[in-house]
Amino acid sequence: MTAAGERSARVVDLLLGTAVLVVVGTAVAANVGTGTEQPSPAAYAFAIVLAAVVLVRRRWPVATLVVTAVILIVYYMSGYPPIGLAVPLAAALYSAAEQGKLRAAAAIGGSLLVLSTLVRIRQGDDLAYLLGFEFATTACLMAAVVALGDSVRSRRGWRAELAEQARIAELEREREAGRRVEQERLRIARDLHDLLAHTISVISLHTDVAREAVRDDPTTAEKSLVAVRTACSGVVRELRATLQALRREPADIQPAGLAQLRSLTDAAAETGLAVDVVITGEPRTLPVVVDTTAYRVIQEALSNVLRHADASSVTVGLAHGADVLEVRVEDDGRGATPESLASGAAGWGIIGMRERLALLGGRLDAAPRSPRGTAVVATIPLEETG
Incomplete structure (x- = not known):
């Protein structure tokens, strides 16, 4: 008190x-x-x-x-x-x-x-007066006083319970807000991982090409260096957009999505990798989170191909279904082992893609192909569930 x-x-x-x-x-x-x-x-x-x-x-x-x-x-x-x-x-x-x-x-x-x-x-x-008036009056007064005290106690308990419920609700709101912030941080971390991993892979490969061709084929070396510059500019733009989003500032850059798939595959093709894009079904306007997730899955899969697969060709497939979008990336490289794909020993990229899809109610399958290569298949529900 x-x-x-x-x-x-x-x-x-x-x-x-x-x-x-x-x-x-x-x-x-x-x-x-x-x-x-x-x-x-x-x-x-x-x-x-x-x-x-x-x-x-x-x-x-x-x-x-x-x-x-x-x-x-x-x-x-x-x-x-x-x-x-x-x-x-x-x-x-x-x-x-x-x-x-x-x-x-x-x-x-x-x-x-x-x-x-x-x-x-x-x-x-006198019994009539005593029992008929005084006893009844005193009993009623006592009962009224006791009832009043009990009602005040009950009302105080009710108010305390309401206050406790409000406190618990506030704690739940704080926990939910914290959980959402944590999820947002994790999403941003995944996006940055995918972006930087892919860009660094492209830069690394183009740098190797430029280093080997700088004397014998200056034109090829120059093209590789231009590609490096373009990749650096692109990653800077996306990092700026991410920073604007964190600051709640209006971003002047469109979020990553399948509309940028051509530039993504062109960057991979410039490293000497043959990239084939196959689209089946009837394309439609996708929810933003689905569009971004599909793009990031392809970006991460291509990065893995460029860094680890030693492949000569890769096929990117988009299958538009009635209620799902299937993304398939298949290469003809040496392929990862089932154990490394299941355990995450092949890198955090597979784990990050699986977690990203799990938030949307989708799934990711990655397995070696026969006789060579690896197939990464992502199934993304078109209805947002996360």
């Missing part, structure tokens, strides 16, 4: 204690039914004690209720003027019920009411 809340609680308790003191003191002063002219000062002392007990009701609710009940029993046994039960017990009953001590409140309040009624019947009080 805050400092302001504690001050408010103390003020409320002081007001309740004052109310109990005034009501009980007035009842004592009224001196109804004792036959004496002037109440004893001790009767007023009981009123003060009953009011003082109210001040500790929040800290010790059950103890306050028990002490109040004992004080009332001793008070009536001493023959002092009647002061009723409901008002002296009200604050203690409410506090016990508010703190979840419902059984204690009901047991002590009910026992005290029954005991008082039995004593008054024995003393010869």
Whole structure:
């Protein structure tokens, strides 16, 4: 509880204690039914004690209720003027019920009411008045106070549960946001890996060609160096676009996709690799994530061919189905072993392609061809699932 809340609680308790003191003191002063002219000062002392007990009701609710009940029993046994039960017990009953001590409140309040009624019947009080009015009125007042305390406790618990649910929901939102950020970082890392791996492969091969032809065939060497320059410019543009995306700035470069497939295959062909593109089915406008994924799969597969396969030709196939796009890249190189493809020993490219496709609900199969080469087949659902 805050400092302001504690001050408010103390003020409320002081007001309740004052109310109990005034009501009980007035009842004592009224001196109804004792036959004496002037109440004893001790009767007023009981009123003060009953009011003082109210001040500790929040800290010790059950103890306050028990002490109040004992004080009332001793008070009536001493023959002092009647002061009723409901008002002296009200604050203690409410506090016990508010703190979840419902059984204690009901047991002590009910026992005290029954005991008082039995004593008054024995003393010869009018049964019609006692049972028909006073007993029913006191019982209803006690029940109302207990019900009020229990309802306040229930409402406080309900609010606490709502606050806890809101806190849990906020944590879930933070976790989901963190998960999305992590996925976005992983996606960017994959894109950069694919881009840099392919570009470096092209640069490496063209550099080798230029180095070998620089004296005997300057024209070929010059073309290779131009290709290197073009590849460097392309990777710089894509890195700039990635940086703009991270900064939430409008990018002036189209995202990678199959529209750039021709430039991708031309760059591979300039290294001396024979590239054949085969498209079947009816081409259509693809979701951006599918378009980019297909392009990256082809880019990574071609990079693997250029770096590892020692191939002379490669076939890139695009099969447009009703609900899937199949991408196939087959080369005639020496081929990777099934064990290296399954374990990822051939490099992180295969693993990255599999993870990228898994996010879309697709799959990637990579296996040696007979008699030579490797086939990489990606199946990409056209409906986005990630």
